[in-house]
Amino acid sequence: MKKTTILDLVSRKLAPFMLLFGFYLLAYGHTSPGGGFQGGVVIASGVILLVVAQGVDSAESLFPSPALSRVETLAFLLFIGAGLTGLAAGMGFLGNPFAQVDVQAVPRVGIVLVLNLIIGIEVGSGISLICLRLFREE
């Protein structure tokens, strides 16, 4: 895509804020509108802005494809592991053991926050991996 000054400047200043907004939606997903899927897609759209405006090679040096694919599979395995801790605490697969039992150090939301973060990382890295692969021109 032909590089113009406006596109170059705006994308460099705006993309970190988009990534930060995506992480905000992930982390506050249990008390305000947002959550795993929404935050993950906003993170992916920040990466796509960098890909469209700066070119695939410079965006790929920030988010390399082998690292993204390993992060995605690791997040999926962590999701299953987090479900198994609910099984170990006696509330069934993917249950929240902190809703009934009152532990002092852990807030009541417990495993819901952890699951939101895992889902957000997985969705964000999956969609940016698809788009990094589709934007290559050769």
Add this chain to the structure above:
Amino acid sequence: MVWLLIGAIFLTGLWGVMHKANMVKKVMGLSIANSGIILLFVYYGSLSGDTAPIEGSDRVMVDPLPQALMLTAIVVGVCVMALALVLVYRLYLKFGTLDMREVELKSWKLHD
């Protein structure tokens, strides 16, 4: 009144899938119809209350169940669109054109 607009969105997508010969335009029509159906569900779920379903407000809350189901539907729609576009790209590499009628003719010749 809103259901007329939602029906128009769905019919636009359906028309795009049926009538256009360019394969990328067919896939875009499918995506438009997908968005229309998701809007339908979320709209009819929002009729039964005033405010968003977050604890700590004293007004009547909307139905949270259609919104939660449409989250999964949106992500599945994105995955289907990505795979459809990749298949269109592979067809373009093999036959050299994006027109559906020419691809049909050439694929019949390939098997003779």
Add this chain to the structure above:
Amino acid sequence: MKHRRLLLAAEVTVLALTALFLFGALRGQHRESSDIRGYIIERGSEETGALNLVTAIYLGYRAFDTLGETIVLLIAVTGVLYFLMSAEGKHEEDDDT
């Protein structure tokens, strides 16, 4: 030319029938609250621990749907990488492990 006109008439017929069906199904009053809505609004945040009720649904009551959806995303990414990599024909980086 006749083939094209027949096709156009068939498409318009399908559109007209769909429009008629949508008109009949969406018009009029609908029952505006489902039975499960009362239960979720009352007991949702104490049973799952999340204040956002939509999060309480898709990570508390129906967490298996979320698991299935992550599996769908993984398979879609694998499919896209496979089709594009065999189109290029060279292996420059390793695949979704």
